[in-house]
Amino acid sequence: MKVKICGIKTVAAAHSAVQAGADFIGFVFAPSKRRITPEDAALIAHSLPSQVKTVGVFVNESTENILQIASQVGLDYIQLHGDEPEQKAAELPYKVIKAFPFKEEEINRITGYSCDYYLIDSPKGNNRGGNGTTFNWALTEKLPVSRKKTILAGGLTPENIQQAIKMVNPAAVDVSSGVETNGEKDPTKIRKFIKNAKQIRKDEANDHIYHA
Numbered sequence: 001m002k003v004k005i006c007g008i009k010t011v012a013a014a015h016s017a018v019q020a021g022a023d024f025i026g027f028v029f030a031p032s033k034r035r036i037t038p039e040d041a042a043l044i045a046h047s048l049p050s051q052v053k054t055v056g057v058f059v060n061e062s063t064e065n066i067l068q069i070a071s072q073v074g075l076d077y078i079q080l081h082g083d084e085p086e087q088k089a090a091e092l093p094y095k096v097i098k099a100f101p102f103k104e105e106e107i108n109r110i111t112g113y114s115c116d117y118y119l120i121d122s123p124k125g126n127n128r129g130g131n132g133t134t135f136n137w138a139l140t141e142k143l144p145v146s147r148k149k150t151i152l153a154g155g156l157t158p159e160n161i162q163q164a165i166k167m168v169n170p171a172a173v174d175v176s177s178g179v180e181t182n183g184e185k186d187p188t189k190i191r192k193f194i195k196n197a198k199q200i201r202k203d204e205a206n207d208h209i210y211h212a
């Protein structure tokens, strides 16, 4: 199970995540309390081992700005977390994670997108992402894309992550609020989250779902 720790703002938080076994480090370049400057993100990115992949999170940003920041920071993945159309995801010369707020009635539109991962987030909350709210994981049975390309997000915590993985069986999980204390990344929660996520065996996860 791969793990993305999102909303990283400091070298210390990034290194806690890496030491705990994080596979992806996410930087938010959209309006958010977790927003980071490209300069700070570049400093952190350059201090990471190469096997840890960096993800830049954008919301309805211009392609020009995305490409400028991606190059400055040395991003590995672009996460589109707004209303970006299919064409935008397809034209970026980077690996792309497209985020979708999980709404049962809109779930089939996902198949129009060509991307490396589909990040399924909670639709509940006041912000575009990072709301710390969950949704009904059972409904993801209807997801029309391969679990091998699915990242589960939304209100995940060290306490609920094993149940979430068992029900959804994604390729990766993503967390921000659930590993914070008083708005800052908490190394103890990060360690516990990653340990619990990586502990689940493949055969414990729901296998009555679409694996193609």
Ligand SMILES: O=C(O)c1ccccc1NCC(=O)[C@H](O)[C@H](O)COP(=O)(O)O
Binding pocket: 006, 007, 026, 028, 030, 031, 032, 033, 034, 057, 059, 081, 121, 127, 128, 129, 130, 131, 132, 133, 153, 154, 155, 156, 174, 175, 176, 177, 178
């Ligand atoms: O984290 C933010 O503040 C944020 C703001 C605007 C767009 C996206 C944002 N985060 C994207 C993520 O990938 C979060 O990790 C994801 O939404 C889950 O967040 P949480 O429910 O807090 O674990």
